[in-house]
Amino acid sequence: MNHYVDYILEQAQKLLAIDSPSGFTGAVSDYLMEEYRRLGYSPQKTVKGGVLADLGGDGNALMLLAHVDTLGAMVAEIKSDGRLRLTPIGGLNANNVEAENCTVYAMDGKTYEGTIQLADASIHVNKSYNDTARTFDSVELVLDEPVFSKDDVKKLGIMTGCYVCPQPRTRITASGYIKSRYLDDKLSTAILLGYAKYVKEENVVLPRKVWQHATVFEEVGHGGCASIPSDVTELLSVDMGCVGSGLECTERQVSICVKDSRGPYHHDVVKALIKAAQDHGIDYAADVYPFYGSDADAALAAGIDARHGLIGPGVYASHGYERSHRDGAENTLRLLQAYVG
Structure with missing residues (x-):
């Protein structure tokens, strides 16, 4: 067995x-x-x-x-500052993906890394950080690329409809537990x-x-x-x-x-x-x-x-x-x- x-x-x-x-x-x-x-x-x-x-x-x-x-997500909008608004695929919950690293698949097959964060994610700056409900309207994907506008993002080949995949973070412990998305x-x-x-x-x-x-x-x-x-x-x-x-x-x-x-x-x-x-x-x-x-x-x-x-x-x-x-x-x-x- x-x-x-x-x-x-x-x-x-x-x-x-x-x-x-x-x-x-x-x-x-x-x-x-x-x-x-x-x-x-x-x-x-x-x-x-x-x-x-x-x-x-x-x-x-x-x-x-x-x-x-x-589960997963898809780009729903490229914001004017180069951040991405997401729409969930299946029952993905915004509470469970905040601060998760992701892979973004551009339409030409290239991949880019990013992180899902609360908009204005610095607790030292955002007085409402603790009180903000986490939804796909309040979180966004921050690309790990020097992008500051919608045009910057589009030049990467990223557009509405591109898939966004939170990383699974798979681990199998010595005690036999399997942890992963x-x-x-x-x-x-x-x-x-x-x-x-x-x-x-x-x-x-x-x-x-x-x-x-x-x-x-x-x-x-x-x-x-x-x-x-x-x-x-x-x-x-x-x-x-x-x-x-x-x-x-x-x-x-x-x-x-x-x-x-x-x-x-x-x-x-x-x-x-x-x-x-x-x-x-x-x-x-x-x-x-x-x-x-x-x-x-x-x-x-x-x-x-x-x-x-x-x-x-x-x-x-x-x-x-x-x-x-x-x-x-x-x-x-x-x-x-x-x-x-």
């Missing part, structure tokens, strides 16, 4: 190092295509840019979904790769057809709405498990979601997941996520006729500087092995 968990953490670090906010996922999808081929599969890229992989098996199919798109959902994408590696290396005979789908628009709500093969009768999203007040899950467990903001998951799937965890001694928690929606939800909203479920490693501080643990990744992989085959 350690062999596969080591691989998952290695892949998580590689995925986290590739900027991929929703709509800007070409590089990370190309990486996944190469990695699935290296594992011995024949992946397909969807028209939207996601990655589909057929793991084998026959009969009514199970689709495992994880999303490789992340975008563990939602690159850690789960790495877990799917780990499961695919396990199936191939152990010559697993799958009891049913199994697909994997790395989606690329989950953070804006339509990742799982398309590219579901016609033989799929069950959808299992592998996404971050919520850790917080009123919930049982910790970063060291696999979370089984029984209900999220869009309603309950299919009861037969939930019961089977819980039984698989109990029968195999897997450390799990069952929880309700109050402010959450998954790719499986999106697929059902799009009209897919399938049962659906949601599991994932516990992740604390979601949509901020997130934290999980090696054990959470291992327990999620073990649950996939026990439930799928």
Whole structure:
């Protein structure tokens, strides 16, 4: 098992190092295509840019979904002083990105560094510093370039619509904690790769057809709405498990979601997941996520006729500087092995 968990953490670090906010996922999808081929599969890229992989098996199919798109931002306006007003992509929160270093992607492919700061960020100058609500109207991106006007910025190739990617700051501690932006959902994408590696290396005979789908628009709500093969009768999203007040899950467990903001998951799937965890001694928690929606939800909203479920490693501080643990990744992989085959 350690062999596969080591691989998952290695892949998580590689995925986290590739900027991929929703709509800007070409590089990370190309990486996944190469990695699935290296594992011995024949992946397909969807028209939207996601990655589909057929793991084998026959009969009514199970689709495992994880999303490789992340939160991010986009230039909404170049101000007269050369600072940039941003618009968030997905649920990026201004409170969680103040003072974060970022990469700005110009339209010609060049990259520039900058920092998101409160406008007039010097506390020795700004009397209202402590009282100002942090929103994308009150924070701005300060480019690390000698720019003092809108024209100066445009000469760099930066314009409205350029992507801005807060740096992930990935760390894995000696005690096994994984800290980074975008563990939602690159850690789960790495877990799917780990499961695919396990199936191939152990010559697993799958009891049913199994697909994997790395989606690329989950953070804006339509990742799982398309590219579901016609033989799929069950959808299992592998996404971050919520850790917080009123919930049982910790970063060291696999979370089984029984209900999220869009309603309950299919009861037969939930019961089977819980039984698989109990029968195999897997450390799990069952929880309700109050402010959450998954790719499986999106697929059902799009009209897919399938049962659906949601599991994932516990992740604390979601949509901020997130934290999980090696054990959470291992327990999620073990649950996939026990439930799928």
